[in-house]
Amino acid sequence: MVQPLNYLKESPSQTAGPYVHIGCTPNFTGIHGVYETDLGSGPLYNDKTRGERITIRGRVIDGSGTPLRDALIEIWQADADGFYNSPSETRGKADPNFFGWGRCPADMATGEFVFETIKPGRVPHAGRLMAPHVTLWIVARGINIGLQTRMYFSDEEAANAEDPVLNRIEHRVRVPTLIGKREGDTVTFDIYLQGENETVFFDI
Amino acid sequence: MKNALPETGGFFARDRAMHPPAYTPGYKTSVLRSPQRALISLEGTKSEITGPVFGHNMINEFDNDLIVNYAKPGEMAIGQRILVHGRVLDERGVGVDGALVEFWQANAGGRYRHKKETYLAPLDPNFGGFGRCITDENGYYWFRTIKPGPYPWPNGVNDWRPAHIHFSIFGHGFAQRLITQMYFEGDPLIWICPIVKTIPDEEAIKRLVAPLDMSNTIPMDLRAYKFDIVLRGRRSTFFENRKEGN
Numbered sequence: 001m002v003q004p005l006n007y008l009k010e011s012p013s014q015t016a017g018p019y020v021h022i023g024c025t026p027n028f029t030g031i032h033g034v035y036e037t038d039l040g041s042g043p044l045y046n047d048k049t050r051g052e053r054i055t056i057r058g059r060v061i062d063g064s065g066t067p068l069r070d071a072l073i074e075i076w077q078a079d080a081d082g083f084y085n086s087p088s089e090t091r092g093k094a095d096p097n098f099f100g101w102g103r104c105p106a107d108m109a110t111g112e113f114v115f116e117t118i119k120p121g122r123v124p125h126a127g128r129l130m131a132p133h134v135t136l137w138i139v140a141r142g143i144n145i146g147l148q149t150r151m152y153f154s155d156e157e158a159a160n161a162e163d164p165v166l167n168r169i170e171h172r173v174r175v176p177t178l179i180g181k182r183e184g185d186t187v188t189f190d191i192y193l194q195g196e197n198e199t200v201f202f203d204i
Numbered sequence: 205m206k207n208a209l210p211e212t213g214g215f216f217a218r219d220r221a222m223h224p225p226a227y228t229p230g231y232k233t234s235v236l237r238s239p240q241r242a243l244i245s246l247e248g249t250k251s252e253i254t255g256p257v258f259g260h261n262m263i264n265e266f267d268n269d270l271i272v273n274y275a276k277p278g279e280m281a282i283g284q285r286i287l288v289h290g291r292v293l294d295e296r297g298v299g300v301d302g303a304l305v306e307f308w309q310a311n312a313g314g315r316y317r318h319k320k321e322t323y324l325a326p327l328d329p330n331f332g333g334f335g336r337c338i339t340d341e342n343g344y345y346w347f348r349t350i351k352p353g354p355y356p357w358p359n360g361v362n363d364w365r366p367a368h369i370h371f372s373i374f375g376h377g378f379a380q381r382l383i384t385q386m387y388f389e390g391d392p393l394i395w396i397c398p399i400v401k402t403i404p405d406e407e408a409i410k411r412l413v414a415p416l417d418m419s420n421t422i423p424m425d426l427r428a429y430k431f432d433i434v435l436r437g438r439r440s441t442f443f444e445n446r447k448e449g450n
């Protein structure tokens with residue numbers, strides 16, 4: 001006999017279902033008067049936030065090519081200098097005017113999600129610098145466990161080429177699925193759940 | 205924050221055998237929405253082991269009282285009055301303080317307040333069906349609601365969801381993000397539900413079934429159900445606090 005480890009097991013995931021908006025973005029679904037605003041809605045920056053303003057637009061697309069109109073997307077990112085606004089950030093203090101987290105339901109007609117945010121700085125990992133990226137978490141009816149992915153930027157070719165996470169991906173043809181296409185201040189990032197262009201999802 | 209070192213360690217690897225796989229044909233919607241390629245494994249970087257802090261001041265007084273948070277003044281939601289309470293823990297058994305817990309549910313007749321909901325059961329004008337709270341320093345949360353009804357849904361020709369409450373939990377790191385559902389002890393629909401059955405492990409399913417808690421039941425008022433939620437554990441950082449290179 002040995003001592004038991006006594007670790008608990010993570011609660012199993014269940015789908016967010018079709019009515020995730022009721023709990024997470026009630027105003028979006030027309031239920032007003034309980035929460036003043038939907039948590040994580042609106043621009044991630046204010047007047048004093050440092051950094052370059054960008055708009056991220058995209059859709060989550062199923063195996064038939066149809067955009068999901070009931071998905072919920074959350075993003076989490078570093079500030080313009082590469083610091084996270086989190087107690088687990090020990091390298092320095094993040095911009096107090098940048099919370100770094102946002103939540104957006106897909107449009108009920110078009111399936112589009114939109115985040116008004118800033119371009120993040122580079123964050124080190126294992127002695128190297130990661131390229132600027134935004135972390136995404138996607139849930140919806142029919143998705144049994146939230147999907148984790150990342151969006152990098154097409155205007156960061158040199159940084160992307162030395163990114164330790166992108167370099168981890170054996171099948172190089174899949175790397176472009178993680179690169180948001182930047183045109184002006186807009187970055188477009190469509191997420192494919194299946195098919196030839198299936199987006200890379202991570203087990204983190 | 206607690207009087208402790210900042211939590212900077214990575215998370216325990218997720219035991220995927222305890223979770224539903226992406227592709228579960230018994231739950232038809234998953235067929236076209238399930239990634240088919242292997243996930244790329246990644247040890248947590250700063251981008252996943254960090255996460256935002258939600259302050260207690262964002263919570264309104266009645267956010268955790270679904271019996272009144274949508275009701276007209278002086279009125280209450282119709283249904284069996286219950287208290288749902290428990291702790292948000294991590295796999296080390298440590299209470300997760302400051303976790304954001306959001307919940308939503310159907311009304312007593314099994315009807316959701318949502319534009320796309322078409323079930324013929326009536327809406328309750330005094331029931332919105334959602335609330336939220338932030339765990340205390342020990343990871344404890346609680347809310348008052350009415351017991352949701354089971355409802356039919358289009359999947360098989362005669363599929364019914366057991367009574368359930370949806371939960372979204374935000375712990376300390378983005379890698380801990382979790383959405384799940386709570387079921388009620390004794391409901392025979394649990395074991396024939398295609399969504400419950402996406403979870404391959406029966407023991408894991410049982411961890412989503414809240415027992416009736418007579419000890420915390422308030423006489424002549426409401427019954428209690430106890431529901432603990434476990435998020436991924438975090439490694440201790442005895443040898444991980446070295447400065448990261450740059």
Ligand SMILES: [Fe+2]
Binds near residue numbers: 017310365368370
């Ligand atoms: Fe439901």
